[in-house]
Amino acid sequence: MPPPPRRTAKAEATRATIVAAARRLFREGGYDATTMRAVADAAGVSLGNAYYYFASKEHLVQGFYDQLSAEHLEAVTIVLAEEPAFSARLAGVLERWVDVAAPYHDFATTFFRNAADPRSPLSPFSPESAAAREATVAIHREVLAGADLRVPPALREDLPELLWLLQMGVVLFWVYDSSPDQARTRTLIHGVVPVVDRLIRLTRLPVARGIAGDVVALVRSVRAG
Amino acid sequence: MPPPPRRTAKAEATRATIVAAARRLFREGGYDATTMRAVADAAGVSLGNAYYYFASKEHLVQGFYDQLSAEHLEAVTIVLAEEPAFSARLAGVLERWVDVAAPYHDFATTFFRNAADPRSPLSPFSPESAAAREATVAIHREVLAGADLRVPPALREDLPELLWLLQMGVVLFWVYDSSPDQARTRTLIHGVVPVVDRLIRLTRLPVARGIAGDVVALVRSVRAG
Numbered sequence: 001m002p003p004p005p006r007r008t009a010k011a012e013a014t015r016a017t018i019v020a021a022a023r024r025l026f027r028e029g030g031y032d033a034t035t036m037r038a039v040a041d042a043a044g045v046s047l048g049n050a051y052y053y054f055a056s057k058e059h060l061v062q063g064f065y066d067q068l069s070a071e072h073l074e075a076v077t078i079v080l081a082e083e084p085a086f087s088a089r090l091a092g093v094l095e096r097w098v099d100v101a102a103p104y105h106d107f108a109t110t111f112f113r114n115a116a117d118p119r120s121p122l123s124p125f126s127p128e129s130a131a132a133r134e135a136t137v138a139i140h141r142e143v144l145a146g147a148d149l150r151v152p153p154a155l156r157e158d159l160p161e162l163l164w165l166l167q168m169g170v171v172l173f174w175v176y177d178s179s180p181d182q183a184r185t186r187t188l189i190h191g192v193v194p195v196v197d198r199l200i201r202l203t204r205l206p207v208a209r210g211i212a213g214d215v216v217a218l219v220r221s222v223r224a225g
Numbered sequence: 226m227p228p229p230p231r232r233t234a235k236a237e238a239t240r241a242t243i244v245a246a247a248r249r250l251f252r253e254g255g256y257d258a259t260t261m262r263a264v265a266d267a268a269g270v271s272l273g274n275a276y277y278y279f280a281s282k283e284h285l286v287q288g289f290y291d292q293l294s295a296e297h298l299e300a301v302t303i304v305l306a307e308e309p310a311f312s313a314r315l316a317g318v319l320e321r322w323v324d325v326a327a328p329y330h331d332f333a334t335t336f337f338r339n340a341a342d343p344r345s346p347l348s349p350f351s352p353e354s355a356a357a358r359e360a361t362v363a364i365h366r367e368v369l370a371g372a373d374l375r376v377p378p379a380l381r382e383d384l385p386e387l388l389w390l391l392q393m394g395v396v397l398f399w400v401y402d403s404s405p406d407q408a409r410t411r412t413l414i415h416g417v418v419p420v421v422d423r424l425i426r427l428t429r430l431p432v433a434r435g436i437a438g439d440v441v442a443l444v445r446s447v448r449a450g
Binding site for chain 2: 109112113116117119173176178184187188191192194195198199202205207208210211214215217218221222
């Protein structure tokens with residue numbers, strides 16, 4: 001195993017240039033048709049240099065995930081700073097994701113075949129995607145932290161991850177949403193957010209408290225397997 | 226367009242022989258590697274005859290869906306006849322599906338890439354899959370009809386389809402479940418069924434009644450798109 005590339009400012013700039021070139025080529029020609037050589041050429045680096053930073057095309061996609069995730073974080077900053085209502089915060093976070101990802105919608109459809117298998121490093125559930133996943137879970141932690149919502153203790157620890165799971169469901173829907181500007185995904189977000197909001201509030205009632213614990217136990221037992 | 230093959234007893238037998246040969250080849254060699262010629266040879270019919278019954282390999286898969294669906298229906302008959310509890314009926318239906326589909330688990334993983342796109346005729350959401358989908362929705366209608374559960378009016382019409390959607394979620398999980406005998410899918414079923422049971426019962430309370438309506442409206446608005 002060669003040592004990982006050092007994270008100097010110059011190295012970071014080269015990494016970013018390569019990922020940007022890959023993003024453009026993925027968007028224009030699709031994932032399968034984009035070769036490492038084409039990415040290296042478009043980035044103006046040698047093929048060896050491209051491989052020095054990214055061991056494979058799949059590693060490039062991780063760089064793409066990380067960039068998209070950083071753009072999403074930037075796009076939601078104002079929502080998280082200014083919206084007090086949980087439902088507006090959650091809807092804002094999901095909608096900003098649809099906005100940020102919009103240029104990659106065509107790419108996503110062809111790409112999804114490679115990412116759907118949880119054993120693939122490209123899956124959002126893979127160890128390799130941990131950084132992008134953690135970044136999104138952190139956003140949902142912030143959605144909750146600043147919201148007008150008292151989360152019952154049984155849900156407190158796991159709810160950010162459950163909201164991430166909800167976001168993955170929205171992404172799955174979005175991948176196959178062929179409506180103009182992914183209008184159906186926006187409809188889905190506007191419908192699902194109030195339901196989630198009401199379900200969480202409902203878990204404060206004694207009659208519904210057990211359900212929150214059941215859901216948490218279910219997700220944990222399935223994840224642990 | 227040639228007329229569809231007539232549904233005589235002999236034609237049905239030939240269809241069934243071809244589908245059975247395809248099932249075996251899919252299971253042994255995977256979906257992508259199985260050709261219509263290999264299916265015709267294994268079924269002992271000419272290639273022209275195979276194409277007379279099934280216009281493409283994708284049509285063969287519809288035949289496979291229909292057979293699997295018929296086997297599932299047979300497997301759940303006793304559950305639906307003897308279990309009065311909603312949760313036992315629903316868990317029984319989902320578990321019997323895992324049993325019936327078990328021999329095709331390896332096939333499903335490779336095959337899923339072709340079925341995940343809702344625009345594919347192989348998608349469970351496609352017009353071409355309507356017969357298998359309707360058969361499963363009918364099973365869930367029966368799950369409810371014979372159960373000790375008072376379904377609130379807001380849910381009554383749509384609940385069988387919502388349970389079908391739940392089953393599709395379980396199938397998605399199952400496709401990528403690499404645990405021995407798909408044990409994690411069974412864990413998922415045993416965890417998710419009580420939650421669904423409690424949620425449905427909860428919608429009878431005035432405080433939760435609105436949620437049932439919201440969920441139904443959501444699914445309808447997204448489906449209509």
